[in-house]
Amino acid sequence: MTVGIVGLGLxxxxxxxxxxxxxxxxxxxxxxxxxxxxxxAEKIGLVDKVVSFGxxxxxxxxxxxxxxxxxxxxxxxxxxxxxxxxxxxxGRGRGADSCRKIVIDVCSTKEALVKAVHYHPxxxxxxxxxxxxxxxxxxxxxxxxxxxxxxACIICDSHESAPSAVRTVGELYDVLNMRQIFMDSASHDxxxxxxxxxxxxxxFALALTVLDKEKDEKHIFDLASGGFSSTVRLAKSNADMxxxxxxxxxxNVLQVIDTxxxxxxxxxxxxxxxxxxxxxxxIEDANRIKRIIR
Amino acid sequence: MTVGIVGLGLxxxxxxxxxxxxxxxxxxxxxxxxxxxxxxAEKIGLVDKVVSFGxxxxxxxxxxxxxxxxxxxxxxxxxxxxxxxxxxxxGRGRGADSCRKIVIDVCSTKEALVKAVHYHPxxxxxxxxxxxxxxxxxxxxxxxxxxxxxxACIICDSHESAPSAVRTVGELYDVLNMRQIFMDSASHDxxxxxxxxxxxxxxFALALTVLDKEKDEKHIFDLASGGFSSTVRLAKSNADMxxxxxxxxxxNVLQVIDTxxxxxxxxxxxxxxxxxxxxxxxIEDANRIKRIIR
Numbered sequence: 001m002t003v004g005i006v007g008l009g010l011x012x013x014x015x016x017x018x019x020x021x022x023x024x025x026x027x028x029x030x031x032x033x034x035x036x037x038x039x040x041a042e043k044i045g046l047v048d049k050v051v052s053f054g055x056x057x058x059x060x061x062x063x064x065x066x067x068x069x070x071x072x073x074x075x076x077x078x079x080x081x082x083x084x085x086x087x088x089x090x091g092r093g094r095g096a097d098s099c100r101k102i103v104i105d106v107c108s109t110k111e112a113l114v115k116a117v118h119y120h121p122x123x124x125x126x127x128x129x130x131x132x133x134x135x136x137x138x139x140x141x142x143x144x145x146x147x148x149x150x151x152a153c154i155i156c157d158s159h160e161s162a163p164s165a166v167r168t169v170g171e172l173y174d175v176l177n178m179r180q181i182f183m184d185s186a187s188h189d190x191x192x193x194x195x196x197x198x199x200x201x202x203x204f205a206l207a208l209t210v211l212d213k214e215k216d217e218k219h220i221f222d223l224a225s226g227g228f229s230s231t232v233r234l235a236k237s238n239a240d241m242x243x244x245x246x247x248x249x250x251x252n253v254l255q256v257i258d259t260x261x262x263x264x265x266x267x268x269x270x271x272x273x274x275x276x277x278x279x280x281x282x283i284e285d286a287n288r289i290k291r292i293i294r
Numbered sequence: 295m296t297v298g299i300v301g302l303g304l305x306x307x308x309x310x311x312x313x314x315x316x317x318x319x320x321x322x323x324x325x326x327x328x329x330x331x332x333x334x335a336e337k338i339g340l341v342d343k344v345v346s347f348g349x350x351x352x353x354x355x356x357x358x359x360x361x362x363x364x365x366x367x368x369x370x371x372x373x374x375x376x377x378x379x380x381x382x383x384x385g386r387g388r389g390a391d392s393c394r395k396i397v398i399d400v401c402s403t404k405e406a407l408v409k410a411v412h413y414h415p416x417x418x419x420x421x422x423x424x425x426x427x428x429x430x431x432x433x434x435x436x437x438x439x440x441x442x443x444x445x446a447c448i449i450c451d452s453h454e455s456a457p458s459a460v461r462t463v464g465e466l467y468d469v470l471n472m473r474q475i476f477m478d479s480a481s482h483d484x485x486x487x488x489x490x491x492x493x494x495x496x497x498f499a500l501a502l503t504v505l506d507k508e509k510d511e512k513h514i515f516d517l518a519s520g521g522f523s524s525t526v527r528l529a530k531s532n533a534d535m536x537x538x539x540x541x542x543x544x545x546n547v548l549q550v551i552d553t554x555x556x557x558x559x560x561x562x563x564x565x566x567x568x569x570x571x572x573x574x575x576x577i578e579d580a581n582r583i584k585r586i587i588r
Contacts (some may be wrong), residue, residue: 006358067476132519152516181516191511194504195518199525202496204580207556210488211582217485219588222446222475222487225426229587230524231493236584246565246573256503257562261555263499268551271540279540283533286498288505290530292515293523 003172004060006031006053008041009241010134011106012066013143015176016046022146024175031056034142042138057082062102062172070244073116079103080122087122096122102165104129104172107194108241109248110156110185124162127169128185128190130154131178135234143213153178156185185244193252198260200234201253207235254269297466298354298511300325300347300369301401302335303535304428306360307437309470310340315439317499318469325350326434351376356396356466358455364538367410373397374416380447390416396459398423398466402486402535403542404479418456421463422479424448424486425472432532447472450479487546492554494528494536495547501529 003025005012012030019025030047032038038050057063057079065072065079080103087095104127105113117123133151135142153173158166173180183191210232214220246253263282270278297319299306306324313319324341326332332344351357351373357374359366374397381389398421399407411417427445429436447467452460467474477485504526508514540547557576564572 022430023320065355132517134519134521136521151519154517175429181513187511188517191514191517192516194507194511195522198503199500199522199534201523201558201561202500204577205554205561206493206496207580207583208557209492209554211579212553213550215486217481217488219475220485220488223426223448223482223485224586225428225445227428227430227528228489228493230527231497232583233524233588234521235580236579236587237577239574239581242577243570243574247568247570250565250568251388251561254562254566257558259506260499260503261558261562263502264551264555264558265494265497267495267549267553271544272548274541274544276537276541280503280533283498283531283536285505286501287531287533289501289526292518293526 001061002027002029002033002059004029004051004056004063005047006056006063006065007067007071008032008037008046008050008140008143010138010142010147011131012015012064013041013046013140014066014145014147015066015106017143017145018148018176019172020048022175024172029056029060037140044139044140044143046143054082058086058101060222062098062104065103065105065107068241068244069109069113069248072105072107072232073112073248076103076105076113076126077117077120080120080126081115083122083125086219089247096124099125099127102127102168104169105289106131108196108245110154110188112248114157114160114185118160123160125165127158127161127165128156129169129173130156131176132196133178136233138238138241148176148178149174151178153180154188155180155182156188190252193249193256197245197249197253198256200237201246201257202260203232203234203237206232240277295355296321296323296353298323298325298350299341300350300357300359301361301365301477302326302331302340302344302434302437303360304436304441305425306337306358307340308441309358309400311437311439312442312470314342314468316469318466324352330433335385338434338437340434340437348376351397352380355394356398358461359399359401360495361399362535362538363403363407363542366399366401367406367542369398370399370407370420371411371414374411374414374420377416377419379548390418393419394523395419396421396462398463402490402539404448404482406542408451408454408479417454418512419459421452421455421459422450423467424450424482425461425467425470426490429470430527430530432535442467442470442472445472446475448475448477448482449479450482452476466531476518478588483543484546487550488542491539491543491547494531494551495540495551496554497528497531498525500526
């Protein structure tokens with residue numbers, strides 16, 4: 001099987017490594033618009049060949065859109081249009097049914113993508129997926145084997161995809177050792193706002209707060225311990241990826257930010273009032289997270 | 295040398311392990327008010343013997359207060375009073391000068407402690423220290439060898455301590471492989487508000503935000519990835535330790551919380567206004583944290 005990966009960053013690059021290494025893909029093609037990243041991806045050997053977008057879609061059995069979600073929303077209908085063009089001009093029904101090609105995305109928000117191709121005659125050839133794995137690093141040099149092992153992959157609105165396409169994509173994620181969770185795209189976007197997007201915003205805000213203070217206190221980071229590093233780690237995340245996520249998931253993210261600011265205010269008031277019993281019960285409530293993360 | 299550790303939790307227990315193992319202490323005595331923790335500490339073998347507070351201070355060359363800061367503020371003058379009583383009643387000068395005993399604390403806030411004994415005739419026998427190491431776990435079972443290796447230890451207001459006491463405490467932290475940073479206690483408390491205390495509050499608030507949502511969305515944590523876990527990790531921290539820290543460092547912590555909430559609001563407004571260029575510049579500003587943490 002030929003797999004084409006559009007976007008050779010952390011996620012696309014890591015998929016390329018394991019899909020080839022574990023025998024799912026006999027050939028991995030790559031598309032990368034940034035010339036430095038493209039050259040690096042070829043040099044590192046992430047993909048067998050870097051090709052144009054059109055060539056990639058034409059030659060691949062599965063095309064993976066591993067680009068920022070804003071770009072993916074633009075590319076996805078183009079890929080389905082190319083599938084349609086290849087399948088001839090017989091019209092809606094026949095062409096799509098005989099097409100065996102598949103396109104997936106791996107983006108962190110889903111609703112806008114699914115909406116963008118809802119009425120496309122080749123909609124069935126698209127499977128919306130979100131492998132929940134990553135690090136705070138980006139670019140082809142951040143790609144690593146085993147990134148996805150044991151993590152969850154969300155498959156959204158799978159009833160809109162052709163069953164055979166969902167099956168093949170299931171095999172792809174089996175090879176990556178991911179457990180699949182099926183969910184509608186609206187729920188996905190609410191969930192990720194809570195367990196992923198907000199923690200990026202809180203890390204960015206924390207980094208900004210302490211970096212501001214560094215202007216007056218040059219040595220402030222001498223005192224930073226492992227706890228601070230852990231909490232602020234996501235603030236290293238890439239703007240090209242996160243600007244479109246926060247934009248596409250705007251309403252959900254705003255709701256979570258508002259709840260979060262309320263909780264910060266509760267802490268602030270309890271501390272300001274020297275109300276130790278309220279501070280204690282807020283902390284003990286928060287400690288329930290022990291049940292969730294180890 | 296006999297070292298007495300008051301409070302056999304993560305910090306006290308980890309000090310006990312390495313000071314004995316590395317030969318700095320020939321005997322380690324322990325004090326622990328919680329009977330379960332005391333029994334566990336003896337069973338694990340963290341200390342040679344669990345004794346009473348009075349016996350510990352009487353028999354130890356160095357007493358380490360490794361208890362929550364509110365408790366330490368109460369205990370510290372008691373320890374110096376015991377030193378004075380042992381040194382006889384010759385009054386301020388002679389007794390303190392001839393005393394060789396030392397007490398240190400290892401708490402995360404310093405100003406209240408230093409103030410509490412500022413005029414004590416045996417003030418010179420106290421060295422205010424803050425070894426910047428830890429995990430989100432607590433209790434004697436959280437203690438571990440090597441916890442302090444390579445981390446920073448802050449020594450506060452050392453001009454108020456006897457030079458010989460500062461030297462001996464320096465040797466103790468050398469044995470723990472910590473680099474020492476000297477600072478006044480007021481600056482210490484500002485710095486730790488920024489690089490430690492705020493990240494605990496942001497983690498607590500994040501945990502509360504997502505735990506609230508779990509009431510409606512039972513499976514929300516199925517989607518939590520490594521980034522979320524990292525950001526929320528400190529929310530497992532113990533209330534007994536953190537209530538007094540936030541109380542003692544109240545004014546500094548409130549100032550940081552206010553700055554932090556301002557930054558969250560900036561993000562909120564930029565996202566709400568679909569102002570992608572502002573979101574991008576906030577993220578890129580926050581990315582400067584890469585320079586600090588690896």
